Amino acid sequence: MRRFSADYLEETRRGMWAERDALDALRLGSRERILDVGCGTGELTAVFREESDAEVLALDADADLIGHVAADERLLGDATRLPLSGGVCDLVACQALLINLSDPVAAVREFARVSSDLVAAVEPNNAAVTVESTVASEPPLAARARDAYIEGVDTNVSLGADAADCFEEAGLVDVSTTQYEHVQAVQPPYGEAALEAAARKATGERLAEQQPTLAAGGLSSDAYDALRAEWREMGREVVAQMRENDYERVETVPFYVTVGRVPE
Numbered sequence: 668m669r670r671f672s673a674d675y676l677e678e679t680r681r682g683m684w685a686e687r688d689a690l691d692a693l694r695l696g697s698r699e700r701i702l703d704v705g706c707g708t709g710e711l712t713a714v715f716r717e718e719s720d721a722e723v724l725a726l727d728a729d730a731d732l733i734g735h736v737a738a739d740e741r742l743l744g745d746a747t748r749l750p751l752s753g754g755v756c757d758l759v760a761c762q763a764l765l766i767n768l769s770d771p772v773a774a775v776r777e778f779a780r781v782s783s784d785l786v787a788a789v790e791p792n793n794a795a796v797t798v799e800s801t802v803a804s805e806p807p808l809a810a811r812a813r814d815a816y817i818e819g820v821d822t823n824v825s826l827g828a829d830a831a832d833c834f835e836e837a838g839l840v841d842v843s844t845t846q847y848e849h850v851q852a853v854q855p856p857y858g859e860a861a862l863e864a865a866a867r868k869a870t871g872e873r874l875a876e877q878q879p880t881l882a883a884g885g886l887s888s889d890a891y892d893a894l895r896a897e898w899r900e901m902g903r904e905v906v907a908q909m910r911e912n913d914y915e916r917v918e919t920v921p922f923y924v925t926v927g928r929v930p931e
């Protein structure tokens with residue numbers, strides 16, 4: 668199982684659900700019992716709790732992450748073998764989970780077993796992420812690192828809109844998809860999180876964590892060393908621009924909210 672740190676999840680989800688229209692099809696106001704599968708630190712769980720009076724359950728396979736989640740019930744378990752009886756929730760949902768599974772259809776089938784009404788998935792197309800930056804080398808380097816990662820990763824991290832195909836294969840009906848762009852902007856005055864992210868760029872830490880995946884995708888160790896050296900130089904330039912309050916960056920991640928109904 669691919670593991671995620673709480674810091675990474677909190678940083679990448681910041682501000683994601685400031686606008687919530689894309690969740691309209693989940694009809695949160697009328698739900699009674701919701702399950703968030705692969706909840707991580709509970710970023711989507713929190714939205715469910717704010718937008719409904721439902722009992723909200725959260726499940727993850729990572730015991731460390733589950734400890735960060737505020738929910739009515741926290742469950743440790745596997746998305747493809749949920750520890751719940753059939754039809755006990757009226758919404759089973761996930762966010763950025765299917766892209767991490769080798770058999771996403773098996774998970775959606777399991778969601779449909781546990782739901783008496785709706786199943787939903789909020790999944791990105793990571794191949795279509797865009798970055799704009801005042802540091803000229805940042806967008807091409809981010810694209811190079813992303814392409815190498817996608818080449819090496821063993822699940823479909825670009826699933827996005829294709830989640831609808833998984834839903835139909837799992838037997839769900841009335842399947843609909845709404846696109847939602849998560850835009851994260853960094854500009855002065857910089858918050859603590861932006862300063863920490865810049866410092867991490869300058870060490871190339873996250874690239875180092877991804878090195879096994881980059882190697883699996885065919886990136887030679889020489890090519891990796893070159894990429895990391897350029898990445899760290901770019902990170903130092905980001906830090907330098909921040910000292911002058913000159914640094915600005917906008918990252919856009921396209922997400923797709925897919926909703927389907929369990930047939931009667």
Ligand SMILES: C[S@@+](CC[C@H](N)C(=O)[O-])C[C@H]1O[C@@H](n2cnc3c(N)ncnc32)[C@H](O)[C@@H]1O
Binds near residue numbers: 668
């Ligand atoms: C990219 S994170 C998304 C977390 C959260 N939903 C969010 O959007 O911030 C993927 C999550 O799925 C969990 N996960 C991965 N495989 C799983 C599985 N088979 N069953 C349950 N959880 C799983 C990971 O531990 C991680 O918390």
